[in-house]
Amino acid sequence: MTIKTRFAPSPTGFLHVGGARTALYSWLYAKHNGGQFVLRIEDTDLERSTQEAIDAIIESMKWLKLNWDEGPYYQTKRFDRYNKLIDEMLADGRAYKCYCTKERLEKLREEQMKRGEKPCYDGHCRCSQEQHSPDEPYCVRFKNPTEGTVKFHDHIRGDVEISNRELDDLVIRRTDGTPTYNFCVVVDDYDMGITHVVRGEDHVNNTPRQINIYKALNAKVPEFAHVSMILGPDGAKLSKRHGAVSVMQYRDDGFLPEALLNYLVRLGWGHGDQELFSVQEMIDLFDLDTVSKSASAFDLNKLKWMNNHYIKTLDPEYVASHLEWHMKDQKIDYSKGPALSSIVKAYAERCSTLKEMAEQCRYVYEDFTELDEAASKKWFKANTPEVLTRCLEKFAAVSEENWKAENLHPVVESVAQEMEIGMGKVGMPLRIAVTGRGQSPGIDVTMELIGKSKCMERIERVRDMLAGAN
């Protein structure tokens, strides 16, 4: 049997990291088993579904490189199919028309709550003999079995069993004629040949109802895996007030898809002591049956650590292609300076995000007027003009084409030696002069990146400024 999984988000908002993890697990399971992965948009809620959300979900999936073999399918395009089945069920009594008004249902619920009962539809129209005129509005309810229990084996949770007495007759077609989610998923998963349904934990309670529908449709029941929730750092359900929740926000904040994927796969799953997984390793090693049952808290620090790891270890050209996005985002014109891959090489170890990297390397491409105050105060001494002057003299002797870190480093060293001061007393004033900041990559590589003419200009300017002040 070919394994076929799907990811079926409802387009009511952006792709949440929780949804992304579910999609990843589903995708990995299919890939691991040489199966197929389907993307389906569950847009039966006409009120809340938006094209904007559909676009955002697709963009997120593409950014994460979670490619799908089929789809995207849209439930709204399959209404005829659902309604045909519902009509058939209506005809042979697997479903029935319900004329109950909202008011009656509300009252019923209130009374049940008051009595301390679980609010459930009472089956009023299931057995009613009332006559209704053809133009009276109605919805359609599924005739759920009243006896017995529903059992299923969940790949993550194990065996789950619930009594049919807990389940009421759910609405499968609204009064306005549109079918509802619990019915559509079943029909879709059946029609599309889904063998394994991997989805969020919030669907565990719906599963028994859906299994009953599968049976009513005489369809093969797929296997299930319900993935737990993702919590914020405070243990509450992860939401916007915790910071970034949408996949695109992580892109905007400077994360690499490789890092997000690795972080997400480890959040709820492990393979011994291994922390770092390439996508191929994930595919080879991932297993639904060992996914953690409990909810897990999102730890931004660990994601940052992983992001830094991938910034350092992935091909600099590749990382640069992502950095490019942030350079544009921050409106830094990088066309007249060093290649972005050389920025990646120099800044990788000191940046946990690409957004930071873009911010930090700005002075390589643009001039600045302000110098970091704290750093200046700490490192600019009485002898600084002399230090800078000596550097300037020696740097002048280095040609443009020899303006390389390995040739610049000896200059700094020799100035320190000649003046009998530490490297820091030379390097730091230089760094501040050339970058305007108190921190940067090694002073030699930094100067190489900035280039000779700009370095000379900047050093001179600061030297003159300090000399003038004395």
Added chain:
RNA sequence: AUUCCCAUCGUCUAGAGGCCUAGGACGAAACCCUCUCAAGGUUUAAACACGGGUUCGACUCCCGUUGGGAAUGCCA
């Protein structure tokens, strides 16, 4: 209220009855390295929610308590 689900360091996890004096990672602390900031290296602190069973033996199995979460929609 009812039903279902969950429970190992602050966080993510390893652990499928003896391998556990509970391992790793992030974070934290300390030290080393060092031209800054990082990165890197070494080290330290830090957990089996509680109570009963079962067993020669329980982090691991069972029951209960407590604490979280979800569902009970003509949302998905």
